[in-house]
Amino acid sequence: AQKITQTQPGMFVQEKEAVTLDCTYDTSDPSYGLFWYKQPSSGEMIFLIYQGSYDQQNATEGRYSLNFQKARKSANLVISASQLGDSAMYFCAMREGGNFNKFYFGSGTKLNVKP
Amino acid sequence: EADIYQTPRYLVIGTGKKITLECSQTMGHDKMYWYQQDPGMELHLIHYSYGVNSTEKGDLSSESTVSRIRTEHFPLTLESARPSHTSQYLCASSDYRGHTEAFFGQGTRLTVV
Numbered sequence: 068a069q070k071i072t073q074t075q076p077g078m079f080v081q082e083k084e085a086v087t088l089d090c091t092y093d094t095s096d097p098s099y100g101l102f103w104y105k106q107p108s109s110g111e112m113i114f115l116i117y118q119g120s121y122d123q124q125n126a127t128e129g130r131y132s133l134n135f136q137k138a139r140k141s142a143n144l145v146i147s148a149s150q151l152g153d154s155a156m157y158f159c160a161m162r163e164g165g166n167f168n169k170f171y172f173g174s175g176t177k178l179n180v181k182p
Numbered sequence: 183e184a185d186i187y188q189t190p191r192y193l194v195i196g197t198g199k200k201i202t203l204e205c206s207q208t209m210g211h212d213k214m215y216w217y218q219q220d221p222g223m224e225l226h227l228i229h230y231s232y233g234v235n236s237t238e239k240g241d242l243s244s245e246s247t248v249s250r251i252r253t254e255h256f257p258l259t260l261e262s263a264r265p266s267h268t269s270q271y272l273c274a275s276s277d278y279r280g281h282t283e284a285f286f287g288q289g290t291r292l293t294v295v
Contacts, residue, residue: 100281110270112286119281156222162280168213168232170276170284174224 069093071159073173080149081181087134088144088176090159098164101142103133106156106175115157118142120164149180185209188273188287195263195294203258203290205273214256215284216240216248217272225272231256263294 072091080086092101103115118126118133126133134143146153159173186207195201207214212233217225217240227240231250245267246260256275260267270291274284 098280102283104286110272110289110291112272112274112284114283114285117281117283158225160284164280168230168238169227170215170274172217172225175222177222 069173070171071161071173073159073176075176076174077177077179079179079181080146082151083148085145085147086149086178088146088157088159088178090142090144090173092140092142092159092161094140094161094163096163100162101133101135102160102162102170103131103142103144104158104160105153106158108155112158116144146178151180151182154178154180186273186275186285186287188271188290190290191288192291193293195292197262197264197294199263201260201263201292203271203273203292205256205258205287206254207256207275207285208254209275209277209285210253211275211277211285212253213276213278214250215274215276216246216256216258217274218242218244219270219272219289221270229258263292265294268292268294 099120101118105113116128116131118135130147132145156175158175161171189204214231216229219225226242228244229248231237272289273287276284
């Protein structure tokens with residue numbers, strides 16, 4: 068079974084609007100971490116935001132927030148006030164408490180911000 | 183800024199050549215990873231290491247090999263490159279704590295002709 072599922076291969080958003088990128092995960096471990104990364108066309112992976120399974124509050128980092136719904140096993144990334152520079156691939160990832168050795172990545176979502 | 187470095191950034195090489203992709207980190211991280219990624223596609227874990235002298239194969243079978251003789255260094259070797267090895271290779275590291283992210287190098291784009 069896929070550990071991380073991203074069902075949106077591509078998304079478009081108008082500049083200055085908000086956009087939500089979906090991510091669902093599968094684990095039976097009560098302790099885990101969820102991460103979002105941005106990959107511009109240049110290829111590097113940029114860490115955006117982290118959510119721990121025991122965190123009570125949704126994580127926020129500037130224009131990025133994570134909509135964490137534990138019972139639904141979803142960890143959607145919300146980007147507010149989109150900018151042209153947000154156009155990139157976005158990957159959701161998970162690290163399980165019983166196996167902190169591995170990061171599991173989703174297949175990614177290609178976000179295009181339109182002027 | 184992450185202190186993890188990959189060389190070379192770009193490599194074009196002929197079929198049958200032996201190549202080594204270098205990855206070094208200065209953060210003292212125990213855990214290191216190699217991912218293979220085709221353009222615009224998902225990342226596939228091909229190797230990882232818990233620490234010095236420990237290496238494991240990842241979820242995607244790969245003809246490459248790795249070594250971990252020093253904490254900071256995790257090179258990947260292809261004994262005989264083939265066109266099917268053309269891809270981007272990303273190296274990453276993390277510490278042992280589950281709430282910390284993986285830091286990535288800038289990647290090596292390999293083309294085998």
